[in-house]
């Protein structure tokens with residue numbers, strides 16, 4: 595089997611041991627069975643088991659292996675190793691803007707705090723029907739492109755507005771989820787949800803930079819969802 | 833005071849909408865000026881002065897100045913909100929920005945009405 599060597603530069607930081615972060619040079623042989631970056635990272639970990647990163651499903655559903663790959667956020671398990679430019683080391687860094695716990699592992703507390711702040715669950719005070727709350731196919735259609743989010747944080751951590759105000763700006767992932775419930779015809783808290791976002795920080799820190807759309811590994815469009823929330827606010831106000 | 837992050841000032845939509853609307857106003861004014869220039873209103877100082885001091889154009893220019901300052905207020909305040917964290921400094925910057933913009937608006941209006 596033909597093999598080739600891939601060079602990496604990996605962000606390393608162990609707060610218990612290191613004064614400050616550094617980039618580690620490391621290379622690894624890959625063969626035709628290695629397809630995705632995550633396959634190679636598992637090999638890297640076998641070579642140097644001190645490298646720390648998160649992963650679980652290895653197929654783009656759990657959202658745990660989001661990294662900054664050559665300067666761009668993405669999931670290691672969905673990144674094709676043939677997509678890298680030849681002859682240049684591959685740069686792996688943790689997601690930007692969140693505190694580093696160790697190496698490629700970041701503290702996602704702030705991200706999930708924002709997600710929880712939009713009440714990511716259906717609010718409906720009517721007694722539940724015997725089987726389920728039904729929607730028409732057209733109403734259900736509106737939820738496509740919203741419910742698929744895996745909360746990997748690729749979008750929010752590439753958003754400059756989230757870097758500057760992670761404690762006040764909900765961020766693209768949270769806002770996409772917010773619109774998912776605002777758009778749900780079974781939800782009864784639309785007004786409260788809009789009130790919750792009608793603030794100069796929580797929603798309106800978004801300056802339509804669209805970094806979020808650019809990086810979402812699931813191909814979702816938080817900017818469009820944000821635009822729809824703004825539309826609904828305008829319609830409500832005039 | 834306990835150190836809690838508080839959000840929920842209900843002027844997000846109003847300011848965002850104001851910025852869009854004033855943007856449109858300025859675009860319309862820019863087209864108006866371009867048309868005037870192409871059709872020769874700016875060929876001499878005299879004709880330009882005459883054009884600028886006509887009632888309708890004064891009205892439009894005044895609207896333009898107000899739109900510009902309002903637009904700039906939301907935009908510049910956005911910058912302070914993004915990059916300045918301490919509330920005290922932020923308030924000072926807001927006040928300075930607002931004072932400068934109101935001053936400019938008055939000054940510009942005075943110039944136009946003097947024509």
Ligand code: SF4
Pocket residue numbers: 742743744745746747748749750766767770809810811812813814816
């Ligand atoms: S919107 Fe996309 S990038 Fe953002 S958290 Fe969801 S799946 Fe990840």
Ligand code: SF4
Pocket residue numbers: 752753754755756765766799800801802803804805806807816817820
């Ligand atoms: S469009 Fe809005 S949410 Fe998306 S990256 Fe830009 S500022 Fe952030």
Ligand code: FES
Pocket residue numbers: 649650651652653654655656657658659660669670671672
């Ligand atoms: S390992 Fe689950 S999304 Fe990549």
